[in-house]
Amino acid sequence: MKLSILSLGDHLPDPLTGARIPQHQRIGELMQLGVLADGLGFRGFHLGEHHVCDYIVSNPVPLLAAVAARTRAVRLSTGVTLLANRDPVLVAEDYALLDLISGGRAELVAGRGNAFFECYRQMGQDIARSRELFEANLDLLLRLWGDGPVSSDGETRPPLDQAVVQPRPLQSPHVPVWIGGGSSEDSVRLAVRYGLGLQLPGVFAAAPHFASLARLYRELWHEAGWSHAPKVGFTAHVHVRQDGQDARTFWEPYHLAYLDWVWGMIADGSRGALPRPPPAGAERAFADPVKAPALCGSPDEVAGRLAAWSEVLGGIDVMLLKIDGGGLPFGEVRQVAELLAREVAPAVAGC
């Protein structure tokens, strides 16, 4: 298991002080976090994408490009790229450019973001068609990164007529794409159809919930006869301190501030389609050693849960750790990153 850092780019006040840092400081700290991820040897640095809401990273690419300019090895990716909401021509262009800027370190996790009704509404799209839009755009994206000119029928964007987009990705055959999803078998089948990695959304539930999907993904992968290996990614909110009880006490207000904010925003955006307050059970918890989807504790406790999850999922290739947000001061984020790199990463490297 390799560890990567994920930020979703929320911009909340510190719940203990009520103070909120300026946006440019938050963005600057995200750049520092990417540099830190590189320096500490994390596999990747992932950023989320959100539109017309209170998250402040609307496009991961420019921020990843800035991090690329200051780093050497860390892979630069997303969580998720809203592929249903963007023109795949511009996605093909932007991530290829990032690939060139970073010397071949770009990746993307493509997702539907189908909890975010408001984004679809302001983009003039029907969220009920999100899967259809997503699959059509994924197909077009991969064709645009393939060989030769591309024509398309205009299903989700104006028709293309023998189009060749520039620049071309540095990596071959293209910038690695992962399917970010796992609410149903559809995501699994889609990832297998195109031979892509599967990034499971562990923030919504702990690993056991996704075990059958991971198994199905690997079974279908082998049936499909792909010669390259399947890749399973998982995701969690994480906080770690030397003393596990200290971690839980310290982190609780930050974690709950984030969850309450994001669920409230999603529920409001859904205009009644999703409940407010949302399901307040498992996804808020981080003390339950089996059911909690968040990881919080000492390095040993966190490493132990990661190892258990890996077993449940038949192996985790890449684990995305969301360690910032909810107003957590950057000094704390830095300490968590350092502790994860020093004590957790080596402990789970063989899982």
Add this chain to the structure above:
Amino acid sequence: MKLSILSLGDHLPDPLTGARIPQHQRIGELMQLGVLADGLGFRGFHLGEHHVCDYIVSNPVPLLAAVAARTRAVRLSTGVTLLANRDPVLVAEDYALLDLISGGRAELVAGRGNAFFECYRQMGQDIARSRELFEANLDLLLRLWGDGPVSSDGETRPPLDQAVVQPRPLQSPHVPVWIGGGSSEDSVRLAVRYGLGLQLPGVFAAAPHFASLARLYRELWHEAGWSHAPKVGFTAHVHVRQDGQDARTFWEPYHLAYLDWVWGMIADGSRGALPRPPPAGAERAFADPVKAPALCGSPDEVAGRLAAWSEVLGGIDVMLLKIDGGGLPFGEVRQVAELLAREVAPAVAGC
């Protein structure tokens, strides 16, 4: 007059050797050029934007963000941002993010790119409506950067309903916008209406051609009663060497290779609407001291022509110098930048 560096991101072989560097090297050299522009004290570093053609910079923002991460003072801008072809919501987001990444150094020169028929065609847009699309998107962009939620009628993108885009620009009132244009008085009137700078496309003709537009811009500006100053920018292909004749002899094959390529591409994209070969007169020349739109010669010759242009235009606030492209090796580009900074910039600073 302040000098800035512009690249359009073409990717041509060296006409002397026929060899073409890989795309990632070209992109890396553009990043180096931005860093050089900062180190040498140029006002700005500008990048062009092109879609579905053989230019390889499809979005200036990620590349400018990478340059921002390695620089301290240079302003990061475009030439031009294709505002008619992009969703203004995403433009508002991307340039605000660049503004935050760069600590308030983002600008943009918004243009129609209305020579590029192929881009409009592949974006499913009618180039005959380019001005209408451009003006509607400009209006929406500036409203999105203003105070309060924005609603729109869906003229050029799906309707917005009380939308607030994030992040917010660092600069106040917003990221500076220039109107890139000058083929008619419409651009001038548009710039004045919104209190924006005017970036004249000097690559198409020398300064005298634009004198009446610059005069009109300043007249209308004062009539409009804006309290801030009008800003006139101008643009040229430039090559400078210590010996003027040496400059002309050395540069000719690179300059003509670029012009032939770009005019050929534009003519082909227009499918007969524009002639091929295009008007081959003044815009190819760089030896004529009055009519040539390109600047080529010794530092004294180049500074002299810039001073004369400034007089003709009633002052040039920012002069964009396109010094790369056409396959010119980066070592040569670097020497031109250094000579411009050392000998031309001081000579024209008071113009």
